[in-house]
Amino acid sequence: MADDSTFRDSGVFGSYVAIGDSFTEGVGDPGPDGTFVGWADRLAVLLADRLPEPDDFRYANLAVRGRLLDQIVEEQLPRAKELTPDLVTFCAGGNDIIRPGSDPDDVAERFERAVADLTSVVGTVLVTTGFDTRGVPVLRHLRGKIATYNGHVRAVADRYGCPVLDLWSLKTVQDRRAWDADRLHLSAEGHTRVALRAGQVLGVEVPADPDQPWPPLPPRGTLEVRRDDIQWAREFLVPWIGRRLRGESSGDHVSAKRPDLLPL
Numbered sequence: 106m107a108d109d110s111t112f113r114d115s116g117v118f119g120s121y122v123a124i125g126d127s128f129t130e131g132v133g134d135p136g137p138d139g140t141f142v143g144w145a146d147r148l149a150v151l152l153a154d155r156l157p158e159p160d161d162f163r164y165a166n167l168a169v170r171g172r173l174l175d176q177i178v179e180e181q182l183p184r185a186k187e188l189t190p191d192l193v194t195f196c197a198g199g200n201d202i203i204r205p206g207s208d209p210d211d212v213a214e215r216f217e218r219a220v221a222d223l224t225s226v227v228g229t230v231l232v233t234t235g236f237d238t239r240g241v242p243v244l245r246h247l248r249g250k251i252a253t254y255n256g257h258v259r260a261v262a263d264r265y266g267c268p269v270l271d272l273w274s275l276k277t278v279q280d281r282r283a284w285d286a287d288r289l290h291l292s293a294e295g296h297t298r299v300a301l302r303a304g305q306v307l308g309v310e311v312p313a314d315p316d317q318p319w320p321p322l323p324p325r326g327t328l329e330v331r332r333d334d335i336q337w338a339r340e341f342l343v344p345w346i347g348r349r350l351r352g353e354s355s356g357d358h359v360s361a362k363r364p365d366l367l368p369l
Contacts, residue, residue: 118152118229118307120163120190120366124181127170127355129196130362133290140362142293145194147300151309152192153369163190163366171355174198174212178219181361186226188366193223194270194303196233202247202254209250213257217264224265231306233270234258240279241288242334268306275302280319286340 123129123145131143145166153162165188167181177197185193197219201212223230234255238244244251255273262269275298277283283295291299301315348355 117155118191119156119161120188121149121152121165121192121194122185122188122190122366123149123164123166123168123194124177124185125168125194125196126172126177126200127168127290128199129168129194130166130170131168131296132170133285133287134293134296142296144291144296144299144303147297148194148303149369151300151304151311152307155309160368162369164363164369165190165361165366166363167361168196169359169361171200171359172197174201174215174219178215182219182223184364185223189226190366191227192229192231192307193227194231194233195220195223196270198254198258199235202235202250203244207250209254209257213254213261216258217261220261220265220267224267229268229307230265231268231270231303232258232262234273236272236275237279240281243289270299270303270306272299275299275315277316277319282319282322 125145129143129145131141131146134142134144136142143166145168146164149162149164149166153159153164156162165185167184168177169180172180174197198212198216201207202209220230220232235251238248238251252273259269261267272278277298278291278295281288283292283298284290285292285295298315301311301313304311305315
């Protein structure tokens with residue numbers, strides 16, 4: 106069965122391909138050159154450090170923000186299979202689940218077909234659950250749908266022997282400091298904690314504990330919270346809703362940042 110704490114059949118990975126949407130692309134975690142870093146890039150560093158010669162490690166990140174499950178399967182999965190890496194991380198379905206009227210059972214069926222296809226070629230396919238959205242104003246009402254989808258993801262992982270990166274149980278990312286200003290994408294620290302947990306799942310000795318508590322914050326007054334909520338709605342929520350009404354995606358005209366298996 107899949108295990109979300111340590112993948113007992115883990116070994117040393119010489120190559121890794123990440124596929125998915127904005128979460129895996131690393132939105133919210135900009136690097137010095139402006140390119141997003143993110144948890145997958147950070148996990149790649151942890152994996153490379155396990156090799157006697159880290160320069161021998163190869164990594165590709167095919168994820169593109171805004172992508173739906175079927176788009177990921179059509180655009181990224183064939184390339185991931187072509188590259189035949191030792192490890193693929195597959196996070197998909199979140200953008201489908203938050204769409205009005207979406208059916209988590211249907212999304213899970215399509216997710217399973219993709220996992221079956223990937224595991225026929227790739228030795229290890231790590232899958233992820235969705236976050237617990239209890240503290241996210243726009244997504245709080247979708248918590249039940251996300252939990253249903255998570256149950257399916259775990260069942261699929263059991264059937265195909267996939268390790269599970271359980272984001273729902275990673276309580277430290279429920280702190281607001283784990284999230285970017287848009288409240289929809291992780292901050293650099295949030296991405297770091299996810300990378301550390303992913304490393305643990307794969308049996309990697311990590312340099313810090315992803316569950317380490319955050320330092321206490323000073324109390325915030327009601328007016329301060331209200332002011333922040335209004336600013337957030339004006340700057341992020343309204344444009345987000347507008348894109349959906351226009352049928353646009355933040356990933357339009359965006360291509361994969363790392364389409365080939367290359368050294369870090």
